[in-house]
Each structure stands twice: as C-alpha cells, then as structure tokens.
Amino acid sequence: MNGVDIGLYIAYVFFGIALIAAIALPAINVAKSPGNLFKSLIALGGLVVLFFVAYALADSEVSLRAASLGQTGSSVKLIGAGLILFYIVLLVAIVGIIFSEINKALK
Numbered sequence: 001m002n003g004v005d006i007g008l009y010i011a012y013v014f015f016g017i018a019l020i021a022a023i024a025l026p027a028i029n030v031a032k033s034p035g036n037l038f039k040s041l042i043a044l045g046g047l048v049v050l051f052f053v054a055y056a057l058a059d060s061e062v063s064l065r066a067a068s069l070g071q072t073g074s075s076v077k078l079i080g081a082g083l084i085l086f087y088i089v090l091l092v093a094i095v096g097i098i099f100s101e102i103n104k105a106l107k
Contacts, residue, residue: 050088050089054080054081055077057084061073
C-alpha cells in the first residue's frame with residue numbers, strides 16, 4: 001500500500017463522516033423546531049418552480065460540438081436549464097446583497 005491508497009482511505013472516512021453529519025444534523029434541528037421545516041420546504045419548492053421556469057426557457061438544439069461529445073437534446077436542455085437557474089439565483093443573491101446593504105446603511 002502506498003501513500004496514495006492511504007490518502008484515499010482517509011478521504012473515504014472523512015466523506016462518510018461528512019455524509020452522516022449532513023443527514024443527522026438537519027434531522028436533529030427539525031426535531032427541535034418543526035416550524036422551520038415548513039420554511040425550508042417553501043424555499044425548496046421555490047427552487048423547484050424556478051428550475052421548471054429555467055427548463056422551459058432552455059433550448060434543446062444540439063450543436064455539432066455537443067453532438068461530437070455524445071450529447072442529446074434532453075441533456076443539452078438540462079444543462080441549459082441548470083445554467084439559466086444558476087444565473088437567476090446569482091442575480092437574486094446579488095440584488096439581495098445590495099438591498100440588504102442599502103437597508104442597513106439607511107437605518
């Protein structure tokens with residue numbers, strides 16, 4: 001066994017710990033305050049709605065380069081939807097940051 005194998009096993013252990021923490025800690029928080037779960041579900045529902053809007057706006061035309069890489073129309077549409085969703089969320093975050101800073105400066 002060389003150093004790379006040991007490093008990979010250590011990474012697998014840390015990944016497992018992170019995975020358990022990512023599942024267990026939110027479950028503990030939900031058990032403590034179930035009211036926050038409703039707010040989280042509303043936010044998740046909003047992201048799902050935004051994804052469907054982005055999917056409707058995405059184009060499914062396959063370019064020659066994408067076809068040479070084995071992409072199909074549905075995969076190109078999903079990639080486009082992901083990019084559009086990223087742009088929408090980025091714009092909302094930037095506007096939120098600007099509004100928050102202006103609101104804080106006026107108080």
